[in-house]
Amino acid sequence: MRIICPHCGARDRREFTYQGDAVALERPAPDAGGAAWDDYLHNRENPAGVTRDLWYHEQGCGAWLVVTRNTVTHAVLTTDLAATVREGLA
Amino acid sequence: MADLTAKTPCAGLLPLSIGTLTLTEVDPGHMTAVAPLKGQTSALSEALKTAHGMALPAPNRATGKDGARTIWFGHAHSLLIGPAPDPSLAQYAALTDQSDAWAVVRLEGPGAADVLARLTPLDLRAPQFKRGHTARTDLMHMMASITRTGPQAFQIMVFRSMAHTLVHDLKTAIEAVTARAG
Incomplete structure (x- = not known):
């Protein structure tokens, strides 16, 4: 499995750590209330398919x-810098 | 007060010469992490040109030459190697002294790229990785910075605490490449 780093290009999975x-x-x-915080902290999807x-x-x-x-399929579809994604949300 | 003697990270380990390949320690001088403040990247590059005669490198690139070099060192920061940082840089970037924190070695000779091919997952051969190219990558599980400084020369850096391992791994790979060359 390879991940395309926006800075470094395609790199082997061994260079990355999963969070x-x-x-x-x-x-x-x-x-935001208990339900929103419960979702944020604890509730996770476990999809057979596309995941972020x-x-x-x-x-x-x-x-x-x-x-x-x-x-x-183990296909890596897109990669973005988390900093850029976060700015987009703000 | 105790009388302490400064030792370089690879003191007693290098230089090394096996076959046509040499491994030597580089005395880098000052090393300073330069992290541009938000929106100040271009201004920092201009200040770096004025003060030290080289632009801020793009990702995966190095600027300058032996004695005064700036290498891209990861997400949103570069490493100024050689001169003490000019005070003018401080208004555009966060400067952190890294002197003595890294072991810096130079691998040179025919087959230098073949040696590194045994240690890192990257293709560092000349068509892919030219002079002035740099990479942060994995070198036998160590976080390394590798820069091509000549047609058959690389500068390799790891944390100072890993100097022994770096020299051991490079030596083993050099011996293997030399043996195969017969």
Whole structure:
């Protein structure tokens, strides 16, 4: 499996560390209520198909990435810098 | 006060010469991490040109030459190697002294790229990785910075604490490549 780092290009999976669902970038407001916080902290989909996760390019440039990939085919569809994605949400 | 003697990271380990390949320690001088402040990348590049005669490198690139070089060092930062950073840089970037924190070696000779092919997952042969190209990558599980400094020469950096391992792994790979060359 290879991940295309926006800085470094296609790199072997061994350079990356997996963190978890990219929902971590969408922190609810402090007063968003129990349900929103429950979803943010605990509730995760486990799709057979396309998923969006945070990966850390630890053995490379040190950037956090949002990687969209297919868990069935192992295809890596898109990668973006988490910083860019976060700015888009703001 | 104790009388302490400064030692370089690879003191007692290098230089090394096997076959046609040489591995030497580089005395880098000052090393400073330069992280541009938000929106100040172009201004920083201009200040770097004025103060040290080289632009801020694009990702995967290095600028300058032996003695005064800036290498891209990862997401949103570069490493100024050689001169002490000019105070004018501080208004555009966060500067962090990294001197003595990295082991810096130079691998040179025919087959240098073949040696690195045994240690890293990247294609560092000349058509792919030209002079002035740099990469952050994995070198036998160590976080390394590799820069091509000549047609058959690379500068390789790892954390100072890993200097022994770096020299050991490079030596083993050099011996293997040399043996195969017969």
